[in-house]
Amino acid sequence: MDETTAVKPEFDYGVFSYASKEEMLEKSKEYWNPGKTQFWLDSGVPLVIDRREEYFIYDMSGKRLIDAHLNGGTYNLGHRNNEVVQAVTMAMQHFDIGNHHFPSLARTALAEALVKSAPAGLNKVMYGSGGGEAIDIALKTARHATQKRKIVSIIKAYHGHTGLAVGTGDDRFSKLFLSDRPEEFPHVPFNDLVAMEDALRGRDVAAVIMETIPATYGFPLPDPGYLQAVKALCEKYDALYIADEVQTGFMRTGELWGISKTGVTPDIMVLGKGISGGMYPIAAVLASDKVAGWLTEDGFGHISTFGGAELGCIAALKTLEICSRPETRSIVHYIADYVGSRLREIQALYPDWFIGIRQHGVIFGLEFAHPQGAKYVMKHLYENGVWAIFSTLDPRVLQYKPGVLLKPEVAEELLDRTELAIGRAWAEVKSL
Amino acid sequence: MSEMTLEPLMVEPAGVPRGRAMVERADWAGRSYARYDAATVNRIVEAAANALAKHAQEFAAQAVAETGFGVVEHKVIKNLGCSTGILETYRGHNYVSPEIDEANKIVSIPRPAGVILALTPSTNPVATVAFKILLALMTRNAIIISPHPMAKKVCADAARVMAKAAVAAGAPDGVIQIVDDPSIPLINALMTDERVDVIVATGGTPVVRSAYRSGNPAIGVGPGNVPVLVDDTADIAKTAERIIDSKAFDNSILCTNESVVIAQDAIADKLLAAFVREGAYILKTEEVEAIRKVVFPGGHFNAKLVGKDATIIADLAGIRVPAKTRVLVAPFDLVVPEEPLAHEKLLPVLGFVRVPTARRGVDVARAVLRITGSGHSAAIHSTNPSLIMTFSAAVPVLRVSVNVGNSLGASGFQTHLPPSMTIGTGFFGRSSVGENLQPKHLVNYTRLAYNSDVREVMPSFVGLNPWTSPTGPVPEYPLASNEQQFIETHNVRTPLTSDVAELRDEIRRLIVEELKELMKG
Numbered sequence: 001m002d003e004t005t006a007v008k009p010e011f012d013y014g015v016f017s018y019a020s021k022e023e024m025l026e027k028s029k030e031y032w033n034p035g036k037t038q039f040w041l042d043s044g045v046p047l048v049i050d051r052r053e054e055y056f057i058y059d060m061s062g063k064r065l066i067d068a069h070l071n072g073g074t075y076n077l078g079h080r081n082n083e084v085v086q087a088v089t090m091a092m093q094h095f096d097i098g099n100h101h102f103p104s105l106a107r108t109a110l111a112e113a114l115v116k117s118a119p120a121g122l123n124k125v126m127y128g129s130g131g132g133e134a135i136d137i138a139l140k141t142a143r144h145a146t147q148k149r150k151i152v153s154i155i156k157a158y159h160g161h162t163g164l165a166v167g168t169g170d171d172r173f174s175k176l177f178l179s180d181r182p183e184e185f186p187h188v189p190f191n192d193l194v195a196m197e198d199a200l201r202g203r204d205v206a207a208v209i210m211e212t213i214p215a216t217y218g219f220p221l222p223d224p225g226y227l228q229a230v231k232a233l234c235e236k237y238d239a240l241y242i243a244d245e246v247q248t249g250f251m252r253t254g255e256l257w258g259i260s261k262t263g264v265t266p267d268i269m270v271l272g273k274g275i276s277g278g279m280y281p282i283a284a285v286l287a288s289d290k291v292a293g294w295l296t297e298d299g300f301g302h303i304s305t306f307g308g309a310e311l312g313c314i315a316a317l318k319t320l321e322i323c324s325r326p327e328t329r330s331i332v333h334y335i336a337d338y339v340g341s342r343l344r345e346i347q348a349l350y351p352d353w354f355i356g357i358r359q360h361g362v363i364f365g366l367e368f369a370h371p372q373g374a375k376y377v378m379k380h381l382y383e384n385g386v387w388a389i390f391s392t393l394d395p396r397v398l399q400y401k402p403g404v405l406l407k408p409e410v411a412e413e414l415l416d417r418t419e420l421a422i423g424r425a426w427a428e429v430k431s432l
Numbered sequence: 433m434s435e436m437t438l439e440p441l442m443v444e445p446a447g448v449p450r451g452r453a454m455v456e457r458a459d460w461a462g463r464s465y466a467r468y469d470a471a472t473v474n475r476i477v478e479a480a481a482n483a484l485a486k487h488a489q490e491f492a493a494q495a496v497a498e499t500g501f502g503v504v505e506h507k508v509i510k511n512l513g514c515s516t517g518i519l520e521t522y523r524g525h526n527y528v529s530p531e532i533d534e535a536n537k538i539v540s541i542p543r544p545a546g547v548i549l550a551l552t553p554s555t556n557p558v559a560t561v562a563f564k565i566l567l568a569l570m571t572r573n574a575i576i577i578s579p580h581p582m583a584k585k586v587c588a589d590a591a592r593v594m595a596k597a598a599v600a601a602g603a604p605d606g607v608i609q610i611v612d613d614p615s616i617p618l619i620n621a622l623m624t625d626e627r628v629d630v631i632v633a634t635g636g637t638p639v640v641r642s643a644y645r646s647g648n649p650a651i652g653v654g655p656g657n658v659p660v661l662v663d664d665t666a667d668i669a670k671t672a673e674r675i676i677d678s679k680a681f682d683n684s685i686l687c688t689n690e691s692v693v694i695a696q697d698a699i700a701d702k703l704l705a706a707f708v709r710e711g712a713y714i715l716k717t718e719e720v721e722a723i724r725k726v727v728f729p730g731g732h733f734n735a736k737l738v739g740k741d742a743t744i745i746a747d748l749a750g751i752r753v754p755a756k757t758r759v760l761v762a763p764f765d766l767v768v769p770e771e772p773l774a775h776e777k778l779l780p781v782l783g784f785v786r787v788p789t790a791r792r793g794v795d796v797a798r799a800v801l802r803i804t805g806s807g808h809s810a811a812i813h814s815t816n817p818s819l820i821m822t823f824s825a826a827v828p829v830l831r832v833s834v835n836v837g838n839s840l841g842a843s844g845f846q847t848h849l850p851p852s853m854t855i856g857t858g859f860f861g862r863s864s865v866g867e868n869l870q871p872k873h874l875v876n877y878t879r880l881a882y883n884s885d886v887r888e889v890m891p892s893f894v895g896l897n898p899w900t901s902p903t904g905p906v907p908e909y910p911l912a913s914n915e916q917q918f919i920e921t922h923n924v925r926t927p928l929t930s931d932v933a934e935l936r937d938e939i940r941r942l943i944v945e946e947l948k949e950l951m952k953g
Contacts, residue, residue: 082449083449086444213912221912221913221914223914224914224915224918224943224946225944228943253910253912254910322449322453325450327450327453327454327456327457327606327609328453330457330460330461330605330606330907331453331460332910333605333907333909333910334457334461334464334605334907335460336908336910337906337908338907340908340913357913358913358914359910359912359913360910360911360913361910362910405456407456407459408459408460408463
């Protein structure tokens, strides 16, 4: 082809290109996921993330959004965090995914770093390639250790979509694939210790799995003392306590691990999402020696080619180091303080609409007085340059998750935009 | 080990990202601190100054041990002067509250710089750290200290003691931070970081020049090379005592220490004799040559001898001097660039030049300052106001100490100049500040200016204060919002300090009690 006459596509990404956003969306429906693609078009959020940096994402149209969803904390340190990018880029000169059969340089290094930073007693690390697989590993480990099968979780819990994990969650995701197994996965109401004790009383439960704050349910906060009491019940009835820290780990609560703040020492802890700065998929399970016996009995018991990929380990090592800095902890406390007080000011403007703020650190669930309230707020936030998502399992509640390294001026801008969007959503809902 | 190819891709040396994190933290801290009221600021300044003063002796000894130079008892004086001394000097000053000028219909609202990056020297390590921290605190700025590597440990200890006291008194977390491992790439990264609002650089010329090149606002001060003129009207005994005390102070490692004495012939011998009575040793011609070789080997100043005792230097030059010798006086003839002894000497060797007339002495003082020290300081010992005026109007410096040792004279500890560890060298010395560094240099004012038309009346602004006092630790410790409510309903005492361990213990105790009740039921 004559290069001088070739028309350069508008969206050229090197190895692929699109002529327009419309073409891209058509192909997304045709070749990828028609349901999901259409859902966002119908929701008033026609977002196709193109450029991304720090806490900003840009739609293909060039529209800039402040990311206050972070894909569940995946982009906790911002998009393409410079330090993580440098660490992974450097590592690619020497490492690849690695070979799961053998002792591994990077897996061992990350395991040591995680154990040293984790609540006391968690001293073995197992890897998955994502949060769902890590949950499966945690559940299998609990079953092996206790030789019991039942796993208790919370109604409206969400721990992922893999084989076992999906059983712990809402029916919506298990029944679709004929994967619901209520006899093995009893669900109890959140913050209900009587129901929890009833579920455990038979001593046939391998483990209780708890998100430290249930994310997809809109971050309802555990009552003070609830998690401690669940842990005590686990001890009483010989069940293990699995802390799902996928959305509460890595400084999101203002301490490295959300569970540490409760004083509960879990038997197993699951990490994902924010673990690797959003640069390389990896997830991890930490367990005490006492429950991680299968690693000695049959070290090949769980195999994952991509689980613990060495490039991911290096991304995670850097992420862990950044999150562990005293500066980061201080900054998170400032952000939590600032965003919390600004949101309370906004709440005072719309007390009949913006009816609740659930906050722990930089984790926020914002409650609105309409069964689908958060969907309206999400749409107006999008129109006003902020990306935050409604809670799938409680669409009254908006998940609002600022990053742990948010700069003060971006935080101010985020709240200015948020105030406007909440007001406009209220006007729309009132006019319905 | 296998062949590693990682090194060339290392874009940033370790420590640089951590430095950036410090700037980010300082940015948050500074924004909070900029809203504090005067009473709280005073309490914080007082706490930080007193905390340092309590350790004045310990840090003086630690600084001498770590750097290998200076005099412990003199450093104690400087440490006190730069902590409680600064506190007293500026007691009653206010860089926080709005000022009302009714006649001109102008209200001035103090606005801090934000984030100060302070570079501090090895020669006055703790004193400079304390000084800059207190100035930052008085003006509601956050400060990051990058200490000289030779004194990094003692500086870090000193800064942390002050930071802890400041935060306990209500200051925002992170308002004082210090770099533990300073390096050139880290300092460059900090200096060029656009979140830094002003750099206050004290140190060698290269550091000061790079501060100015950084693109950020900077206050840098250059080196000194202090000429001292003594004429035939001076009180010789007192002059000798002042000069030798000053030159011996902290073994002459201050930039304000005397460099060359210029004595009128008529009193020169008398002055030398008086120097001897004060503990100086007058070097003979061949001994002067030996000192040149030791102090300026190959024509370059031997930095290893900075702040060493006079007896040690004499010993190295093979000169026998009395054990109590505090200063070595080195007579020479001509102040020219190729004469090493006419250059700045941060050790107790004092140049000595004779001049036939006082008028000729003024020219020699100018010659000393042509070598280095423009904009810095000079001293004169005389009772002749006409000469003092002629001298002061001729030398290219911004302070002339009269009948006082220059060490503590130019720095304001024995004169009524603002006491300072940072001597602004102004336009003569290529600096943005010509005064001794003081709090006012770290604050700007928003001026609210009314229409000058007499018909437009300015209402009263008396009693309007835009600043507030924090009600607890800043930032607040992030408890879950329902825990926060729990605290409120259970009347848990909230400590003012940012130390949350206490609070969390209390909450845990209450929760355990409630749980016990719950489990019973």
